[in-house]
Structures are given as structure tokens and as C-alpha cells.
Amino acid sequence: MIEYLLFSLLVVPLLGCFFALMAKKNEYNTFNICIFTLLSNIVMILFLLSAINMEQSVFLYSFHWLRNIKTEITFGIDVNAALLLLSIYLAILISLIGLTHNQRKNKFEIINALYFLWNITGLILARDMISFYVFFAGQLLPVYMLLEISGNIRKTPMLYLFFIFNFASILCLMISLAFTYKFYNGNMLLAQISLADMPKRVAICIWLSACLAFIARIPIWPFHYWISSISATIKNPTAYTISNMLPLTGLWGFLSFWPLRHPEYVAKTIPLAVIFILLTMCFIALIGLAHKDFIRKLFSYSTIYSLFFVLSIIVLNEKYKTNMIYSLFIFMIVNSSMTTLNLMASEEGKEMRYNHRSILIGMPKLTRLLVFFVFIAAGLPISSMFWNNFVLISAIFRRSFVVGAWCVSAISVIGLALLYELYLMLDEQEALPDKSEIADISERKQIAFIMVIFILFLSFFDPLWFVF
Amino acid sequence: MIEKLIYFSPLAAIIIGILSLLLVNRKDNDVRRCFHITRISLIISFVFSVIFFNKSMIENFTVGNHFTLLSTGLMYIGSFLLMFFSEKWFLSMKISAKSFCVGVLIAIFVGSLMISSVNLGLTVICMSVALIDNVFLLQIGQTKKYEGGKFYLYAAMFCIFLLVFATFQLYHIDNTLFFESLRQNIKMYQVSGFTFISVACIITVLMFLIGFSPLHFWSTELLSSAILPIFTYFTLIPTVSYFASLIHLNIYVFAPMLDKFSFFYKAIALISIGVGAVGACSGQNIRKMFAYSSLFHQAVVFLVLQRFSLGSSVLSMAYYIIYLLTMYGICACLFGLKVKGEYLFMVSEFNGVSRRRPYISAIIVMFLFSLLGFPPLMGFLGTFTSFNDLVSHGHLWQSFYLCLMLLILSYAYLQLIRAIYFEEGKEIFDRADRSIYMVIFLNTLIMILLILQPQYLLNMLAGILGDVFV
Numbered sequence: 001m002i003e004y005l006l007f008s009l010l011v012v013p014l015l016g017c018f019f020a021l022m023a024k025k026n027e028y029n030t031f032n033i034c035i036f037t038l039l040s041n042i043v044m045i046l047f048l049l050s051a052i053n054m055e056q057s058v059f060l061y062s063f064h065w066l067r068n069i070k071t072e073i074t075f076g077i078d079v080n081a082a083l084l085l086l087s088i089y090l091a092i093l094i095s096l097i098g099l100t101h102n103q104r105k106n107k108f109e110i111i112n113a114l115y116f117l118w119n120i121t122g123l124i125l126a127r128d129m130i131s132f133y134v135f136f137a138g139q140l141l142p143v144y145m146l147l148e149i150s151g152n153i154r155k156t157p158m159l160y161l162f163f164i165f166n167f168a169s170i171l172c173l174m175i176s177l178a179f180t181y182k183f184y185n186g187n188m189l190l191a192q193i194s195l196a197d198m199p200k201r202v203a204i205c206i207w208l209s210a211c212l213a214f215i216a217r218i219p220i221w222p223f224h225y226w227i228s229s230i231s232a233t234i235k236n237p238t239a240y241t242i243s244n245m246l247p248l249t250g251l252w253g254f255l256s257f258w259p260l261r262h263p264e265y266v267a268k269t270i271p272l273a274v275i276f277i278l279l280t281m282c283f284i285a286l287i288g289l290a291h292k293d294f295i296r297k298l299f300s301y302s303t304i305y306s307l308f309f310v311l312s313i314i315v316l317n318e319k320y321k322t323n324m325i326y327s328l329f330i331f332m333i334v335n336s337s338m339t340t341l342n343l344m345a346s347e348e349g350k351e352m353r354y355n356h357r358s359i360l361i362g363m364p365k366l367t368r369l370l371v372f373f374v375f376i377a378a379g380l381p382i383s384s385m386f387w388n389n390f391v392l393i394s395a396i397f398r399r400s401f402v403v404g405a406w407c408v409s410a411i412s413v414i415g416l417a418l419l420y421e422l423y424l425m426l427d428e429q430e431a432l433p434d435k436s437e438i439a440d441i442s443e444r445k446q447i448a449f450i451m452v453i454f455i456l457f458l459s460f461f462d463p464l465w466f467v468f
Numbered sequence: 469m470i471e472k473l474i475y476f477s478p479l480a481a482i483i484i485g486i487l488s489l490l491l492v493n494r495k496d497n498d499v500r501r502c503f504h505i506t507r508i509s510l511i512i513s514f515v516f517s518v519i520f521f522n523k524s525m526i527e528n529f530t531v532g533n534h535f536t537l538l539s540t541g542l543m544y545i546g547s548f549l550l551m552f553f554s555e556k557w558f559l560s561m562k563i564s565a566k567s568f569c570v571g572v573l574i575a576i577f578v579g580s581l582m583i584s585s586v587n588l589g590l591t592v593i594c595m596s597v598a599l600i601d602n603v604f605l606l607q608i609g610q611t612k613k614y615e616g617g618k619f620y621l622y623a624a625m626f627c628i629f630l631l632v633f634a635t636f637q638l639y640h641i642d643n644t645l646f647f648e649s650l651r652q653n654i655k656m657y658q659v660s661g662f663t664f665i666s667v668a669c670i671i672t673v674l675m676f677l678i679g680f681s682p683l684h685f686w687s688t689e690l691l692s693s694a695i696l697p698i699f700t701y702f703t704l705i706p707t708v709s710y711f712a713s714l715i716h717l718n719i720y721v722f723a724p725m726l727d728k729f730s731f732f733y734k735a736i737a738l739i740s741i742g743v744g745a746v747g748a749c750s751g752q753n754i755r756k757m758f759a760y761s762s763l764f765h766q767a768v769v770f771l772v773l774q775r776f777s778l779g780s781s782v783l784s785m786a787y788y789i790i791y792l793l794t795m796y797g798i799c800a801c802l803f804g805l806k807v808k809g810e811y812l813f814m815v816s817e818f819n820g821v822s823r824r825r826p827y828i829s830a831i832i833v834m835f836l837f838s839l840l841g842f843p844p845l846m847g848f849l850g851t852f853t854s855f856n857d858l859v860s861h862g863h864l865w866q867s868f869y870l871c872l873m874l875l876i877l878s879y880a881y882l883q884l885i886r887a888i889y890f891e892e893g894k895e896i897f898d899r900a901d902r903s904i905y906m907v908i909f910l911n912t913l914i915m916i917l918l919i920l921q922p923q924y925l926l927n928m929l930a931g932i933l934g935d936v937f938v
Contacts, residue, residue, distance in 0.1 A: 134848070175855065178856050
């Protein structure tokens with residue numbers, strides 16, 4: 001039963017993509033298909049979460065893709081993967097709420113979103129190198145298309161760089177894959193890779209190329225500029241949320257690949273990696289503070305948290321993985337909600353030629369929601385993300401005080417930057433007198449966001465409250 | 469005697485086809501008639517080729533096995549598609565199709581012989597005829613004074629001279645040109661400088677025919693100004709026979725000297741990969757872009773193939789077949805896009821195609837990403853197996869180089885994708901023929917089936933190429 005569910009989980013987004021392709025143009029059909037796909041998969045994930053054994057992964061099925069050169073493709077799921085998948089689906093569902101009527105009719109965008117959804121589902125379910133690679137690489141096409149449609153047309157050179165940079169990361173992973181083929185005579189399970197004792201040179205080639213592939217997905221210095229400058233121009237919440245999920249794929253790569261036993265040569269590189277990550281975190285936090293645009297601050301926020309999770313993977317051991325996933329679950333939902341609300345406000349402000357600085361004046365309902373999410377993002381103890389981050393940061397402090405201090409500094413700076421921007425958006429001094437003309441968030445959308453808050457509230461007491 | 473005549477029937481059908489075409493009056497509206505004759509001739513020839521695939525068409529001079537069947541089959545499939553698309557082109561342009569049909573039939577005739585030849589003399593004659601035929605075909609549809617064709621003619625004459633020189637030199641070793649005897653002779657006399665030069669001459673001419681760097685000028689420059697049917701012909705058909713001939717010659721004749729040519733082969737493949745990738749980014753001409761892109765992909769095939777082992781041949785042929793399938797699709801799409809009867813020529817003319825022709829646009833993008841080796845598209849299999857082969861044989865730097873060049877090539881494809889999807893276009897495209905959609909659909913279906921079960925392709929190739937390596 002579980003095997004069929006897992007298979008359906010993988011197939012439904014692809015079927016959705018197919019049906020969306022067949023749907024009529026300029027109508028809501030594609031949007032409805034997308035919502036249906038998301039909801040059906042959410043239901044399946046909830047069922048899977050309740051059904052699977054908490055300790056062990058459930059393996060769906062293996063089949064020989066290439067008989068000549070040993071290729072057995074394996075899919076599977078465990079609690080962490082299911083939770084992460086659930087957060088991805090919820091994040092995209094939230095972002096869909098914020099779409100305008102015209103955006104909902106954009107068939108091409110929604111097809112790309114569904115195709116991305118299929119790829120990211122496959123990536124999370126992949127349990128071997130080939131299928132991991134296939135879905136890792138497959139994401140670039142829909143993200144590129146979405147960025148081209150939703151981004152600013154003037155950013156073309158940036159988009160080329162973005163594509164080529166990401167393509168390079170894909171090729172890096174392919175080299176890593178070719179190495180595992182050479183030295184292990186075929187496809188390997190991800191779990192085996194993280195445990196394998198490899199000869200020094202082989203390990204360096206495999207880890208280096210894989211790490212380069214994953215780090216390229218996280219907009220790390222000096223490559224952060226391309227993706228941030230493109231993302232900042234996106235006006236579509238779904239496109240923005242999806243482009244913000246690219247770092248997540250890098251993070252999942254680290255989670256899946258990072259060696260559980262650190263041989264000497266890998267251990268030597270850890271301090272260097274940590275320094276690099278910390279510097280990038282602080283650098284991006286300061287950039288976030290300096291920017292006057294809320295969407296750029298949000299981008300900095302998501303990047304810093306992605307790096308924080310990577311740091312947790314590198315510095316901490318296996319037992320903190322669960323805390324990280326719980327934190328990531330809330331982070332995804334909060335990030336998507338903030339982005340959607342902000343883009344909804346910006347859209348309204350743009351229509352009314354309203355100043356960004358006082359954009360929230362006249363939108364009390366939207367403001368209340370946004371304030372709640374910004375407070376969570378800023379690190380206030382009103383969600384389970386705070387407690388899980390607290391556990392992770394204290395563990396990092398235990399490992400190294402300096403690393404912990406830098407990490408907390410970066411997270412605090414970006415939290416303050418978000419709060420400051422919220423203050424400016426509520427600043428009444430620059431507001432226009434005719435506040436009544438601005439349309440606030442609709443009742444239906446408000447109810448949807450209240451449901452999101454309800455999920456967060458329950459997760460505060462038990463991160464897996466929805467598992468029966 | 470009757471038996472021999474029956475085995476000769478695939479070639480006889482083509483000869484009859486050529487003779488019939490020569491009788492067609494050019495002044496009449498000859499397009500439909502020419503294509504009709506060519507199609508019938510090709511169908512009869514193909515059917516007989518399949519039925520008598522393991523029989524010698526010309527006793528002692530040719531052999532038939534699964535590999536020759538595969539190569540001939542690919543050539544015929546390409547020519548069926550070419551005939552199918554080109555008829556519409558010639559009808560809309562109102563140009564006589566007689567020369568084109570004769571040229572293609574001659575190419576198929578010499579191609580079939582080249583693929584199955586076991587005699588160097590026959591191979592060299594076929595190569596010479598192919599060179600002259602290419603000169604003839606490149607001039608079709610050219611309205612202006614055509615300097616490039618003249619240049620190709622001189623190059624072809626020089627190539628024929630090289631071939632004649634090399635054949636005489638090799639013949640004088642032991643007065644024979646049969647592959648088996650030549651192989652023995654080369655094994656004994658390979659120290660001779662003349663033998664080495666002769667072999668090098670033949671290989672150089674083959675490289676010229678395929679269009680590898682630094683002899684690529686004709687394939688890229690001449691094809692950039694060629695008419696669409698000619699571009700499609702050169703992309704899909706003759707290279708199959710050239711590659712088959714290259715494999716036959718290197719395995720049956722030049723095998724004792726392979727180690728001496730190994731560096732030369734690698735260098736040619738690597739230079740061609742570089743030139744193909746960089747050249748594809750260099751201009752706005754769509755045919756030039758695909759000509760360079762073809763150079764890149766054929767060079768990748770050659771880079772993997774150059775060890776001429778069973779494993780490398782299987783992987784390279786898999787890559788080649790995938791590349792051919794993709795190019796069938798791309799050529800079909802190019803035939804499906806025209807504005808006021810004019811086929812698209814520059815990248816800028818593709819602006820906004822997606823709004824008018826969403827399905828063709830989506831298919832082009834899919835094929836382009838497939839050529840870049842993106843999973844889950846078919847090209848992934850080719851790229852993956854090629855990388856795997858390079859790394860597993862310790863050619864790390866070659867795999868890094870290939871990565872770099874793929875990145876550069878991706879820039880060229882991105883320009884086209886951008887024009888198709890993200891630029892505003894004002895052009896009103898002519899209605900595409902339904903049959904073109906059907907071809908595209910069939911092609912896509914085959915690729916989907918192959919990506920789901922790629923072992924069929926690889927197992928089939930392993931079995932087929934096993935015949936060559938016996």
C-alpha cells in the first residue's frame with residue numbers, strides 16, 4: 001500500500017503537468033489542476049507520515065534502468081523526507097493564494113510550477129545517485145523558465161549566468177556520479193555513499209564535485225549576486241517561492257551526501273567550509289540590512305537560514321537532524337507566507353501608486369498577518385522554529401563558541417533588518433491621505449492564512465501533531 | 469546469377485530511380501513527380517536492404533551484417549523524413565526538385581556501398597563520388613554567385629587526389645585492396661612511412677567529409693547559407709555512412725596502426741568539440757548554429773569512439789543515435805515554422821514563436837535541453853554514458869573539458885530558447901502541416917520509450933556491434 005502511495009506521490013505532479021498542458025488557455029483550469037495536485041499529494045503525505053515506521057525508511061521499488069552498466073533506481077521515504085516534502089507543498093500552496101487573477105490564468109507558469117514540483121518530489125524521494133541526479137538536474141529548466149517569465153526582462157545577462165552556473169553545478173554532480181560508477185561498479189544508494197570508506201583521491205573527487213554542485217544551489221558568496229538580483233525582480237509569489245527552493249535542494253544534497261564518518265582528509269576541510277559559510281552569512285546579513293527593499297531582505301533571510309542549516313549539517317552530528325527538519329518545516333511555511341503577503345501588498349501598492357515606505361497603512365488585516373510571520377522569522381519564541389533553532393545553536397555553541405557567536409550575530413542582524421523594514425512599511429509619516437482606496441486582503445485569503453497560523457500554532461506544541 | 473541480381477536489387481532500385489528522374493522534364497511542374505519517383509525507389513531499396521541484409525550486394529566487395537543494416541536503416545529513415553519535408557519546401561518555393569532528388573539518391577547509393585564495403589578501392593570510389601555529389605547538392609537553390617561551392621569543389625578535388633594517392637600506395641604493398649589482406653599487410657609493413665601517410669590521407673578525407681575541425685569550414689559555413697532541405701540532408705544522412713565507414717576502416721584495416729593515430733584522433737575530437745561549442749555561440753544564423761552544434765555532438769561521438777573497442781563503439785553509437793533522433797525532431801520543427809512562405813533563418817525570427825506555435829516551441833526547447841544532456845530527456849543517456857566512459861578510462865581532463873564546452877554550448881541554445889519564449893514577436897506564422905506534428909509526435913514518443921527502457925537500445929547496439937568485432 002505504502003509503495004503504491006509513494007509511486008502516486010511521484011506520478012501525480014507529472015500527471016498534473018500533463019493535464020495542465022491540455023487545459024484551455026486564459027482560464028482557471030490550470031490553476032485548479034495545480035491546487036488539486038498539491039492537495040492530493042498533501043493528503044498522501046499525511047497518510048504516509050502516519051503509516052511509515054518512524055525509525056526506518058520505506059523503500060518503494062527498484063528497477064534496472066540500464067542493465068549493461070548496473071543501474072538500479074530506488075525511491076524511498078522516511079519521516080524527515082515526508083516532513084520536508086509536506087513543507088514544500090504547503091509553501092507552494094500558500095504562494096498560490098497570493099496569485100492575482102491574471103497570474104492564475106497563466107498556463108505556462110503553472111505548468112512549470114508543476115514540473116518543478118515533480119522534480120523536487122523526486123529529489124526528496126530519491127534514494128540512489130542516478131535518480132537524485134536526474135531530479136536535481138531536472139529542476140533547472142522550470143526554474144529558469146519561471147525566472148524568465150516573472151523576472152525583469154533587463155536581467156537577461158544575469159539569467160544566462162544563473163543558468164550556466166547552475167548547469168555547471170549539474171555537471172559537477174555528473175562527474176561525482178561518474179566517479180562512483182567507476183569505483184563502485186554501478187549506481188550507489190545515498191546511504192551507502194555517506195558511509196563508504198573511499199580511497200583518498202576518489203573521495204576528494206566525489207565529495208568535492210558533489211559539494212560544489214550543492215553549494216552552487218545555495219547563493220553563496222561570490223555567486224549570491226546573480227540569483228538575488230533576479231529574485232528581487234519577481235512579482236509572482238509562486239515563482240519567487242520556487243526560486244527560493246533551489247537552496248533547499250542544495251541543502252537536501254548536503255543532508256543526503258554528507259559523510260557520517262569523517263575521514264582525516266574530509267575533517268581537515270571542515271574548518272575551511274565553516275569559515276566560508278560564516279563569512280557568507282555575515283556578509284549577506286549586512287547586505288540585507290543595507291537594502292531598502294523588503295523582498296531583498298527576505299532573500300537574504302532565506303539564504304542565511306539555508307546556510308545556517310548547512311552549517312548545522314557540517315558541524316553537528318546525526319541526532320540534531322530531526323531538529324533541523326522541524327525548524328526547516330516552519331521556516332519554509334513562514335518564508336512563503338511572508339513573501340506572498342509582501343508581494344500582495346506590493347501589488348496593491350503599485351496599483352494605487354502607493355509609497356513602499358507606508359505600504360501597509362490601510363491594510364490592517366494583511367498587516368496583522370505579516371507582523372505575525374515577521375516576528376516568527378525574526379526569531380521571537382512564538383513558533384517551534386525558535387525552540388529547534390535554539391537547540392541547534394546551543395549545540396553549535398557547545399562545539400565552538402566563536403562559530404556559535406558569528407552564527408547568532410548573522411541571524412540576529414537579518415532578524416533586525418526584517419523588523420526594521422516592517423516598521424518602515426507601517427510608518428504613517430509618508431502615507432497618502434486617502435487610505436480607504438486601498439483594498440485589504442480578501443476574506444478568503446485571510447482565512448487561508450489563519451489556517452497557516454493554526455498549523456504553526458499546533459506545531460509549537462508537537463511538530464508532528466498531524467501524525468495519527 | 470539470378471541470386472546475385474536479387475541481392476543487388478537495393479542498389480538496382482536506386483539506379484532505376486536515378487534514371488527515371490533523369491527522364492523527368494524539368495519544364496513541367498516536376499516536384500511531385502520527382503519526389504514520388506524518389507520515394508518509391510527508396511522504399512523498394514529499403515525493403516530489399518532489410519530482406520537481404522546479410523547478403524553481399526556485390527560479391528566479395530561488400531558484406532552484410534546487423535551493423536550494416538542499422539547504418540543503412542538510419543540513412544533510409546533520414547532520407548524518408550527528408551523527402552517528406554522537402555517536398556513541401558520545393559512546392560512552396562517553386563524550384564525544380566530534380567537535381568535534389570538525383571543528388572540524394574546518388575548519396576544513398578554510395579552511402580549504402582560505403583557502409584557494406586570490404587574493399588578499399590570501392591570505399592575510395594564511393595568517397596570520391598560522395599565528394600562530387602556534395603558539390604552538386606550544395607549548389608541547389610543558390611541564387612547568388614556561389615563562391616563557397618567553388619571552394620568546396622577545389623577541396624573535394626584535392627581530397628580525391630589524396631584518396632587516389634593513398635589507394636595506390638596501399639595497393640602496391642601486396643597488389644590487393646581487400647580489407648582483410650590490407651590489414652595483414654599493414655601489420656607487416658606498418659613501419660613504412662608511405663603506409664602511414666596513405667592511411668593518414670584516407671582518414672583526413674573522412675574527417676573532411678564528416679566535417680571535423682580544422683576541416684569543418686564547409687560544413688559550418690556552407691550549410692549556414694544552404695537551403696533548408698540541403699541543411700537537413702547534410703545533418704541527417706551522409707554522416708551515418710561516413711561514421712560507419714570510419715568504424716569499418718579502423719577495425720578491419722587500420723587496427724594495427726590505431727595506437728599511432730590515437731593522439732591524432734583525440735586531438736581532432738577535442739578541437740572539434742571546442743570549435744563546435746564556441747562556434748555555435750558566434751552568430752545569429754540558426755543553420756550555422758545547428759551546424760556547429762552538430763560538429764560538437766559528432767565530435768563527442770568520435771571522442772568516445774576513438775578507442776574502437778566494443779564498449780566505446782556501443783556507447784558512441786548510442787550517443788549518435790540519440791543525437792540523430794533529436795536532430796530529426798529539430799529539423800521537423802524547422803520545417804514547421806515559416807512566415808509568408810519563408811522558412812526561418814535567423815534567431816531573431818524565432819521571437820515570440822511560443823505564442824503562435826506553442827507545441828512546436830515546447831518540442832524545440834525539449835530537444836535543445838535533450839542535446840545538452842538534461843535528464844529526464846533522452847540526451848541524458850548519451851551524455852551520461854559518455855561521461856561515464858571517459859571517467860572510467862581515466863580521461864578526467866577530457867571530461868572536465870567536455871563539461872566546460874557543454875556550458876559554452878548551452879549559451880547558444882539559451883539564445884534560441886529566449887527568442888522563442890521571452891521575446892516579443894510580430895510575425896504571423898503560416899499554418900504548420902499536420903503531418904509535421906505527426907512526425908514530431910512519433911519522434912517524441914520513440915524518445916520517451918527509449919528513455920524509459922534504454923537498455924533495449926544499448927543491448928541492441930551491443931549485439932549489432934558484436935558482429936563487427938567478431
